[in-house]
Amino acid sequence: MNAPESPDVADRPLVGEFLATGDESAFRALYRRHAPLVYGLVLRLCGNRRAEADDVFQETWIRAIAGLGRFRWESALSTWLCGIAVRCARELERRSVASAQPESDPAEGHASAGEPGVDLDRALAALPPGYREILLLHDVFGYTHTEIASLLEIEPGTSKSQLSRARRAARERLEGNALIFRDTDATKNRRSFDERRPRTG
DSSP, X not given: OOOOOOHHHHHHHHHHHHHHHOOHHHHHHHHHHHHHHHHHHHHHHTTTOHHHHHHHHHHHHHHHHHHXXXXXXXXXXXXXXXXXXXXXXXXXXXXXXXXXXOOOOTTBTTBOTTOHHXXXXXXXXXXXXXXXXXXXXXXXXXXXXXHHHHHHTSOHXXXXXXXXXXXXXXXXXXXXXSBOOOOOOOOSSOXXXXXXXXXBO
């Protein structure tokens, strides 16, 4: 059985083709490969507010296209894209603070109250943006503290301490729900949000 292909092995020729010729099919292939991961992160960074998530997602790809020629492959392309997404979400958050108005529960209408997914989505949406970023990147999307430090331009130790505080805040919001955030090592496999939800028990 052949070993799984490294993401960089597949991404590099597509990036090279797009930069060299502007080949739209190469860009579409990159988009199909990375859009689900990036949008999943953006949606939860935005507290499940889809209109905001759509704006951040679009801006992420606009900046990615503009900056692709400067990407040096010091990280995976997906990691670089997620870093852009985090920065775009932060900028939107800052712009929204001054004009913030009460909104309906972002998890409302997606599932019945009391279901684990709803409880977790509500807990994430209620966290301060900085806590939400760390918790999502580490516990949901599987980034290591070293990778998070690079993405957020902080020290790995800061990432670890922020994660501990974020987990504590999330537990308080879950108020006795069986769901907890486990202190497990991050996996390199970028799984979907549903697959990475903490288990009950």
